[in-house]
Amino acid sequence: MFEERRKYPRKEISYPASVMTVETQCVLGEGFLTNVSENGFAIETECLLCIGERIVIKINLLSDTVFLVGEIVRTEKGFFDILYGVKICEQESINLEFFKTYIKYQLN
Numbered sequence: 001m002f003e004e005r006r007k008y009p010r011k012e013i014s015y016p017a018s019v020m021t022v023e024t025q026c027v028l029g030e031g032f033l034t035n036v037s038e039n040g041f042a043i044e045t046e047c048l049l050c051i052g053e054r055i056v057i058k059i060n061l062l063s064d065t066v067f068l069v070g071e072i073v074r075t076e077k078g079f080f081d082i083l084y085g086v087k088i089c090e091q092e093s094i095n096l097e098f099f100k101t102y103i104k105y106q107l108n
Contacts, residue, residue, distance in 0.1 A: 007039065008037040008038040008039055009037060010035040010037045011035060011037065011103055011107040012034070012035050013035060013103075013107060014032055015032060015033045015059065016030065016032055016033075017031055017032065017033055017058060017059045018030055018031075018057070018058040019031050019045050019049075019055055019057060020055065020057070020058060021055070021056070022054045022055060022056055022069060028047045028055075029046050029047040031044055031045025031046070031057075031081070032045075033057075034078070034083065036103050036107070037103070038100045038103065039088050039090075040070070040085065040086055040087045040088055041068070041070070041086050041088070042083055042084065043057065043083070043084050044078035044079065044080065044081050044082070044083045044084075045081055045082065045084065046081045048082075049072050049082075050072065051072050051073065051074065051075065052071065052072065053071070053072045054069065054071050054072075055069070055070060055072065055086070056068070056069050056070075059099070061098065061099065064095055064098055065094075066093075066094065066099045067093060067094040067095065068086075068088055068093045068096070068099065069088070069089040069092035070086035070087055070088045070093075071086065071089060072084050072085070072086055073085050073086065073087050
């Protein structure tokens with residue numbers, strides 16, 4: 001049987017998000033989060049990104065806005081566009097604790 005290697009299990013989701021640059025926070029494009037965990041997520045987007053590149057993802061959750069800064073750690077073919085695996089940079093993200101609470105208790 002396959003054993004889960006991740007510290008935090010992924011939860012399936014389909015949630016819209018904006019992809020932005022870290023430096024200027026210019027919007028590069030739109031995408032959909034396809035799965036999330038407390039320390040990373042996958043996003044499918046038309047944006048062309050590279051492994052090692054840092055991005056900001058803007059998500060509107062309930063009555064709050066979350067800005068997740070992350071580093072691209074993998075790429076693969078998604079359903080429509082490229083799927084990127086992103087590791088969250090905790091120190092630079094805004095409303096990260098709200099995001100973690102949301103995925104822990106709202107996505108069951």
